[in-house]
Amino acid sequence: MEVEFAPVETEEHVGQLAELAGEIWRDYWPALIGEGQTEYMIEQFQSADAIKRDMAENAYEYWFVRVREDGAGAEGEPRVVGYTGGHDEPETNRFFISKIYLAAADRGRGFASRIVAFYDELCRERGLSASYLTVNKHNELALRAYRAKGFREIDSVVTEIGGGYVMDDYVMERPVTSRA
Known part of the structure; x- marks a missing residue:
């Protein structure tokens, strides 16, 4: 299985990303934060307008995570x-990972x-020393996954x-590891 990271670069990509974000968020988040806050956060942080704003004003970069299944061959389209x-x-010499979201399946x-x-x-390519992210304190699935991948809580914020x-x-940080 080959995993690809396809940059979000065009207006069409932004629309596709916002649609995907809405699907993933509506599937996962209402059980943790309720439908009202889920819809509010989609509009404020995951909509096409929010994505474009973050890219233009805050130098955000986005990527589709795509997989080419074994046996699909070079001609097979990767699946998002x-x-x-x-x-x-730059001021902290870190990369802020704002979003990691996967489809339920x-x-x-x-x-x-x-x-x-x-x-x-x-981070290695850019000379950054660590990556960090924020995780909802009640998102046990994500907390377990991030801890298993070497992230550690360094702060708690509301x-x-x-x-x-x-x-x-929780704010969680992971130092950049050297190449194996």
């Missing part, structure tokens, strides 16, 4: 299994490990995001 994105933070298949390896390589909602997160 999720998306990821974030941005360099593709969780637990090793894609998160491939994404972490992708960020390790990206962030007001408007609409009467807050994000109650």
Whole structure:
């Protein structure tokens, strides 16, 4: 199985990413944060407008996570299994991983490990010392996965995001590992 990271570069890509984000978020998040906050966060942080704003104003980069299944051959179209994105933070010498989201059917298949390896390589290429992310304190699935991949809690934050909602997160960091 070959995993690819296809950059989000065009207006069409942004629309596809926003549609994928909505599907993944509506499947996963209502059980943890409720439907109201899920819809609010999709609009504020996962919509096409939010993606374009983050790319233009905050130098965010986004990638579709795609897989070419074994036996598909070179002519087989890769299948999108999720998306990821974030941005360099020169002031901290780290990469902020804002988003790692996988479709329900593709969780637990090793894609998160491939994404972490992708960020390790990206950080090495850019001379960054670590990557970090925020994780909802009640998202046990993600917390277990990130801990298993070498992320450690370095802070606990509650962030007001408007609409009467807050994000109650751990900040988790992972030093960049050297090549094996």
